[in-house]
Amino acid sequence: MSFSLQQFLPYLLNQAAEQSSLAFQKIYKDRYGMLRTEWRVVFHLGIYGDLTAKDIGERANIHKTKISRAVHKLEKRRFVSRVKVAKDRRSEIISLTAQGHIAYRDLLAEAEKYERNLLSELSQQEVAQLRALLQRLI
């Protein structure tokens, strides 16, 4: 009985991850009807600029079918648009539309606010430590 679930790292990380994204999830869901993958696609485009589906998938570690469906939905709702790449017509460059940019900026502001709030309990140093440790695990 010496094993503690509360100490088991994958479990701990999962709990923390769920807790920490729950409230933010509500924002992009309620406000833009987005799912997690869709929000992630929007953020990647907002941060890194235009990308192909493959790029996004690689950077975000998301499977291509999920990306494909997320992009479809985002396109249908006019948050992104696509243009075939001349050089390689299998792939398409995905870009935020004007409306997509607006949503991105809005959600970005929320994300920052949200994170500030989340981290308000920790000291600067602790935050840095936490991030560094998590990054090493990744």
Place this chain on the structure above:
Amino acid sequence: MSFSLQQFLPYLLNQAAEQSSLAFQKIYKDRYGMLRTEWRVVFHLGIYGDLTAKDIGERANIHKTKISRAVHKLEKRRFVSRVKVAKDRRSEIISLTAQGHIAYRDLLAEAEKYERNLLSELSQQEVAQLRALLQRLI
């Protein structure tokens, strides 16, 4: 462009959680055909002893429908058994069967091995820090 997804805590936590549970997930899936919720139910029973579905849900922060289905599947595969509570016949005490215990002990050993390996990159102190910080977030 100052915002970094790699620094955004919910994102970081999610990545770390996914990474850290991927390989372990493979073990309980391949070896016992279990899903995450099922594995969690088994661990809760193994660690805390017999519990009702409600108890498990509360401790593990899992919705009752998920618990209900997980328990059904575990019962069908003879990892757990159920007995109606005499005092309150709405609820049932769930217990690991002999076979369930065997699976539990096996997975427990794997979990410990897995975590040792996962943490081998970090110092004792760092591990303690990480756990403490995560627990505060939760």
Place this chain on the structure above:
DNA sequence: AGCTATTAGTTGAAAATGTAACTAACAAGG
């Protein structure tokens, strides 16, 4: 050029999840 292998992205079917509505048992107040 022609053949095979790989790659980007899509699609369909099966499995899993979320949500809400439901049943059965209990509880509390009259």
Place this chain on the structure above:
DNA sequence: CCTTGTTAGTTACATTTTCAACTAATAGCT
């Protein structure tokens, strides 16, 4: 006891996710 409200757990249905098979385009080899 009866009514009303609550609780444990299940079920049905819609939405998501996963997995494998697929199409279309390209790359590489001969």
